[in-house]
Amino acid sequence: MWAKSVAIAALAGAMAWASPGQAEPPAPYDITPELIDAAKKEGSVVFYTATDVTVAEKLAATFEQEYPGIKVQVERSGSERVFQRIGQEYSTGIYNADVIETSDAVHFLLFKKEGWLTAAVPQVVATSWPAEERDADGFYAAYRAHLSVIAYRTDQVKPEDAPKSFADLLDPKWKGKMVKAHPGYSGTIMTATHALSKALGWEYFEKLAQQDVMQVQSSTEPPKKLAQGERSVQADGNEYNVFRLQEEGVPIEIVYATEGTPLVIGNAAILKNPPHPNAAKLFYAYLFSIEAQQLNHDFGGLRSFHPDLKEKEGRTALKDIKLLLPDAPALESEIETIKSKYEEYFGT
Amino acid sequence: MSSVASIAQAPGQRRRFDLSGPIFLSLAVLLSVLVILPLFWLLVYSFTDKAGSFTLDNFVTLVTDRPMRRSFGLAIGMALGVGALACLVATPMAWLVARTDLPLRRFVRALVTASFVTPPFLGAIAWEILAAPNSGIFNNVYRWLFGLDSSHYLLDIYTFEGLVFAIACYTFPFVFTLVANALDRVPSDLEDASSILGGKWLTTLRRVTFPLVLPAMLAGALVAILQALTMFGSPAILALPAGFHVVTTKIWSLFQYPPKLELAAAASIPLLLLTIVLLRGQKWILGRKGYTVLGGKSGSPMITRLGRWKWLAVFFVLGVLCLTVVFPYAALLKTALTRTVDAPLTWDSFTLRHFNFVFFEFSATRLAMFNTMILGLLTATGVTAIALVVSYLVTRRSVLGAPALGVLATAPIAIPGIVLGVGLFLSYANPTFRLYGTLWILLIAFLTIEMPAGYQQLSSAFKGIHPELEEAGRILGASRLKALWQITAPLLRTSVIATWCFVFIGTIRELSATILLTTANTKLVSVIIYDLNESGDLGAISVLGILLLLVSFTVVFLASRMPIGSARFQPRG
Numbered sequence: 001m002w003a004k005s006v007a008i009a010a011l012a013g014a015m016a017w018a019s020p021g022q023a024e025p026p027a028p029y030d031i032t033p034e035l036i037d038a039a040k041k042e043g044s045v046v047f048y049t050a051t052d053v054t055v056a057e058k059l060a061a062t063f064e065q066e067y068p069g070i071k072v073q074v075e076r077s078g079s080e081r082v083f084q085r086i087g088q089e090y091s092t093g094i095y096n097a098d099v100i101e102t103s104d105a106v107h108f109l110l111f112k113k114e115g116w117l118t119a120a121v122p123q124v125v126a127t128s129w130p131a132e133e134r135d136a137d138g139f140y141a142a143y144r145a146h147l148s149v150i151a152y153r154t155d156q157v158k159p160e161d162a163p164k165s166f167a168d169l170l171d172p173k174w175k176g177k178m179v180k181a182h183p184g185y186s187g188t189i190m191t192a193t194h195a196l197s198k199a200l201g202w203e204y205f206e207k208l209a210q211q212d213v214m215q216v217q218s219s220t221e222p223p224k225k226l227a228q229g230e231r232s233v234q235a236d237g238n239e240y241n242v243f244r245l246q247e248e249g250v251p252i253e254i255v256y257a258t259e260g261t262p263l264v265i266g267n268a269a270i271l272k273n274p275p276h277p278n279a280a281k282l283f284y285a286y287l288f289s290i291e292a293q294q295l296n297h298d299f300g301g302l303r304s305f306h307p308d309l310k311e312k313e314g315r316t317a318l319k320d321i322k323l324l325l326p327d328a329p330a331l332e333s334e335i336e337t338i339k340s341k342y343e344e345y346f347g348t
Numbered sequence: 349m350s351s352v353a354s355i356a357q358a359p360g361q362r363r364r365f366d367l368s369g370p371i372f373l374s375l376a377v378l379l380s381v382l383v384i385l386p387l388f389w390l391l392v393y394s395f396t397d398k399a400g401s402f403t404l405d406n407f408v409t410l411v412t413d414r415p416m417r418r419s420f421g422l423a424i425g426m427a428l429g430v431g432a433l434a435c436l437v438a439t440p441m442a443w444l445v446a447r448t449d450l451p452l453r454r455f456v457r458a459l460v461t462a463s464f465v466t467p468p469f470l471g472a473i474a475w476e477i478l479a480a481p482n483s484g485i486f487n488n489v490y491r492w493l494f495g496l497d498s499s500h501y502l503l504d505i506y507t508f509e510g511l512v513f514a515i516a517c518y519t520f521p522f523v524f525t526l527v528a529n530a531l532d533r534v535p536s537d538l539e540d541a542s543s544i545l546g547g548k549w550l551t552t553l554r555r556v557t558f559p560l561v562l563p564a565m566l567a568g569a570l571v572a573i574l575q576a577l578t579m580f581g582s583p584a585i586l587a588l589p590a591g592f593h594v595v596t597t598k599i600w601s602l603f604q605y606p607p608k609l610e611l612a613a614a615a616s617i618p619l620l621l622l623t624i625v626l627l628r629g630q631k632w633i634l635g636r637k638g639y640t641v642l643g644g645k646s647g648s649p650m651i652t653r654l655g656r657w658k659w660l661a662v663f664f665v666l667g668v669l670c671l672t673v674v675f676p677y678a679a680l681l682k683t684a685l686t687r688t689v690d691a692p693l694t695w696d697s698f699t700l701r702h703f704n705f706v707f708f709e710f711s712a713t714r715l716a717m718f719n720t721m722i723l724g725l726l727t728a729t730g731v732t733a734i735a736l737v738v739s740y741l742v743t744r745r746s747v748l749g750a751p752a753l754g755v756l757a758t759a760p761i762a763i764p765g766i767v768l769g770v771g772l773f774l775s776y777a778n779p780t781f782r783l784y785g786t787l788w789i790l791l792i793a794f795l796t797i798e799m800p801a802g803y804q805q806l807s808s809a810f811k812g813i814h815p816e817l818e819e820a821g822r823i824l825g826a827s828r829l830k831a832l833w834q835i836t837a838p839l840l841r842t843s844v845i846a847t848w849c850f851v852f853i854g855t856i857r858e859l860s861a862t863i864l865l866t867t868a869n870t871k872l873v874s875v876i877i878y879d880l881n882e883s884g885d886l887g888a889i890s891v892l893g894i895l896l897l898l899v900s901f902t903v904v905f906l907a908s909r910m911p912i913g914s915a916r917f918q919p920r921g
Binding site: 046053054057058060061072073075076077078080081083084085088089092093097156176182184213214216217218220221223224225228229230232248335339343346347348 | 864
C-alpha cells in the first residue's frame with residue numbers, strides 16, 4: 001500500500017534497512033576561504049538541534065559573528081521530536097535542514113541506515129577525535145557528551161543528608177520530593193534508563209516509582225524544576241543544565257552516584273540534500289572547532305572530546321567520574337521493552 | 349406556516365435563478381474533502397497492521413491493554429467533570445450578567461472573554477506557577493501565613509482534580525457566552541405572562557427562563573465536554589507530571605519512537621463514537637421543543653433586582669474571574685519579570701532578560717507570531733463564511749440533503765486534533781499534494797478543526813430566528829441570497845462576530861494537530877510555547893504568552909467594532 005508506506009516511513013522515521021553502501025570515509029576537509037565564500041553566497045544554514053535553546057542560540061550568534069553574512073536558523077526541540085520531524089520531512093521529500101544534532105545515538109544509526117546523511121569529516125575530527133566517538137564511514141561524529149545526574153537543592157537538603165547513590169533515592173524520606181524526565185520523550189533519559197537497568201536491574205525503577213516522583217518530559221526540565229523550587233532532588237536530568245543554573249546562582253549541587261553516572265553521546269551530522277551544502281559544511285566544521293566546543297563547555301556546561309579543551313574551574317573532570325557507558329546498538333532493540341516497563345511502573 | 353412557505357415560491361419568483369443548488373454542491377464537495385479524507389485514512393489505519401493487511405488486533409489491544417483502558421476512563425471522567433463544573437459556574441454567572449442589576453456587568457463580560465481568549469495550555473502553565481505543591485505561589489503564601497514547613501501544601505495542581513479545574517477555567521466561557529446570548533434574546537413576554545399569572549420570581553426563573561436557555565446551556569456544556577475530551581495541551585502539562593495519561597496524551601505517546609500509528613488511529617474511533625452519542629443525546633433532549641425566541645416582535649428582557657444579595661453576587665463573579673483571569677495573568681507577568689519562578693518580585697530579582705531573550709535572541713519568535721496571526725485571520729474568516737451558509741441551508745432545509753452538510757460540519761468535533769493531524773498528514777503530505785511544510789496544510793487543519801464550533805454557534809443562532817422575517821422579505825421579491833444578506837445577516841451580526849472571534853481564538857490556541865504539522869518555516873506561537881515548556885523555560889513562556897494574549901485581545905477588540913451587514917440592528921431598540 002502506497003500511502004501506508006509513506007506513513008510508516010514518515011512517522012516511524014523510516015525503518016527500511018537500506019545498506020550503508022559506502023566503504024571509505026571521505027577525505028577530511030578544512031575550512032578554506034573558498035568554502036567560506038561559497039557558504040556566504042548561500043547566506044544561511046538551518047540547524048536542527050536538541051541542545052538547550054539558549055546554548056544553541058548563543059552558538060549560532062557566535063558563528064554569525066565569525067562568518068558575517070551567514071545566518072543560522074536554529075530549530076530546537078527534544079531529541080525525539082527532532083527525530084520525528086526529520087522522519088516526516090525526508091519521507092515526503094522535504095529537505096529543510098542542513099545540519100542535525102540530537103542526544104540519542106540510536107537516531108544516527110537509523111539515519112545512516114536510511115541513507116539520510118552526507119559523509120563529511122572535518123579535519124579536527126579526523127585527527128583528534130577518539131575512534132569510537134566518530135562513525136567509521138564518516139557520516140557523523142560525537143559533537144557533545146553530557147551526563148544524566150542526580151542533583152539536589154542545597155538550601156532544602158543538607159549536604160550530609162544528600163543522596164550519594166541511586167540506591168539512596170529509594171529512602172522514604174525522598175517521597176514526594178523528586179523529579180525525573182521521561183525515556184519516551186528524551187533520548188538522554190532513554191540512554192540513561194538503559195544503562196541503569198543494566199547496572200541496577202529493573203527493581204530499582206519499580207521501587208523508585210513508589211516514591212511519588214514528579215514526571216516531566218525533557219531531560220532539560222528536572223534541573224529547572226529544582227531551580228523553581230518545585231522539587232528538592234532530581235533522580236535524573238542533564239548535568240549541563242545544572243552547571244548553567246549554578247552559574248546563575250541557583251543553590252543546587254550535583255551528585256555523581258557511587259554506582260556510576262550514565263554518559264550520553266550527542267552526535268551531529270550533515271543531512272543528505274542539504275539546501276545550503278557549503279554553509280552546511282562550514283557550520284559542521286565549526287561545530288567541532290575549539291571555539292564552539294569551548295563555548296559549549298563554558299557557557300553550555302557540555303562535555304567535549306576536543307583534546308585542547310580547557311576544563312572549566314570548579315567542575316569535576318570527566319576522567320574523575322565513574323561512568324556508565326552507553327551502548328547504542330544494544331539499546332536500539334530494547335527501546336520497546338524499556339518503554340512498556342517504564343509505563344508499567346510509572347504510569348505514563 | 350406551510351402556506352407562507354408556498355407563497356414564497358410564488359410564480360413571480362421562479363424566473364430568478366436561485367443559487368442554493370450550486371452553493372450546496374460546492375459546499376458539499378468542500379466539506380467532504382475537509383472531513384471525509386482524514387476520517388477515511390483514520391479508518392483504514394485502525395483496521396490494518398504494520399504490514400498493511402486487514403486486522404482487528406488494534407481494537408483488541410484497546411480493550412485488553414490496561415493502561416489504555418485507564419486512559420479512556422480518566423479522560424471521560426475528566427471531560428464530564430469539566431462539563432459539570434463549567435455549567436455550575438457559568439450558568440448563574442450568565443444569568444447575573446444578562447438579567448440582573450449586577451454592578452460592573454460589562455466589565456465582567458469583558459473579563460470572561462479574556463479567559464476565553466486565554467489558550468488552555470497557557471492557563472495550565474500559569475496554574476502550575478500558582479499551585480504547584482512546593483513552588484506554587486499560593487502554597488508559599490499558605491506556608492508563610494501559618495508558619496508551616498516545606499512538607500505542607502494547600503493545593504496540588506498535578507492531580508486529577510487540578511486538571512479538571514484548570515481545564516474548566518478556560519472552557520466555562522463556552523457555556524457562559526451561549527447562555528448569556530440566549531438570555532439576551534429571550535423576550536420578556538413569556539416571563540411577563542408568568543408573573544401576571546401569579547408566578548413568583550423564582551417560579552418564573554425555574555419554569556420559564558431556565559427551560560428557555562436550557563438548549564444553550566446544554567450546547568455549551570457539550571462543547572466544553574468535547575473540548576476537554578480532545579484537549580492535548582493541559583493534560584500534557586498537568587497529567588503527565590502526575591503520572592497518568594488521558595486518551596490524547598496516550599495517543600501522543602504512541603507517536604514516540606517506535607510509533608504505533610495503527611493503534612493511535614484505533615484509539616480515536618471510540619472518541620468519535622462517544623461524540624456521536626453525545627450529539628444524539630443533545631438532539632434527543634431538545635427534540636420535541638420549539639425554541640424560536642427571536643421573532644418579528646420582541647420586548648426587552650426582564651431585569652431582576654438583586655437587592656441585598658448584590659454583594660454576594662459580586663463576590664461570586666469576581667471570585668470566578670480572579671481564578672480564571674486575574675491570578676493566572678498576574679502569575680505570568682510576575683514570571684516574565686523575575687529571574688526564577690520562586691523568587692519574590694523585588695528590585696533584586698527584577699529582570700528583563702526573558703523579554704530580551706524572546707525578542708532578540710530567540711530566532712523563532714517573529715516568524716511564529718506572523719504565521720499565527722495570518723492563519724488566525726484566514727481560518728476565522730473562512731470558517732465563519734462556510735458555517736454561515738451551511739447553517740442557513742440546514743436550518744431552513746432549503747435544499748434536499750442539507751442536513752447531511754450539518755453532519756459533515758459537526759463531525760470533526762469528534763476527531764482529536766492530534767489524530768486529525770495524522771489524517772491530514774497522510775492525506776496531504778504526498779507527491780500529489782505536497783502541502784506539508786506549507787501554511788496551507790495548517791489552514792486546512794484549522795478549517796476542519798474549527799468548523800464544528802463555528803457551525804454550532806451559527807446554527808443555534810439561526811434556530812433562534814424565526815423564518816417569518818426572511819419569508820416576509822422573499823414575499824416582497826427578494827432573492828434567497830438577498831433576504832439572507834439584508835435581513836438575516838444583520839440580525840445575526842452579534843453571532844457572526846462572536847463566531848469569528850471564537851474561531852480566531854480557537855485557532856491561535858490550537859496545539860494538538862499543529863504539533864505534527866509544523867516545520868521550521870511554519871512555526872506557530874503555540875508550538876514554540878509548548879517546546880519551551882518541555883525544556884522548562886517558564887520565563888520565556890510567560891513573555892510569549894503575554895505577547896500572544898495582547899495581540900489576540902487587540903484582534904478581538906477590533907473585530908467587535910467592525911460593522912457587518914448593511915444595517916446596524918439592535919434587537920432591543
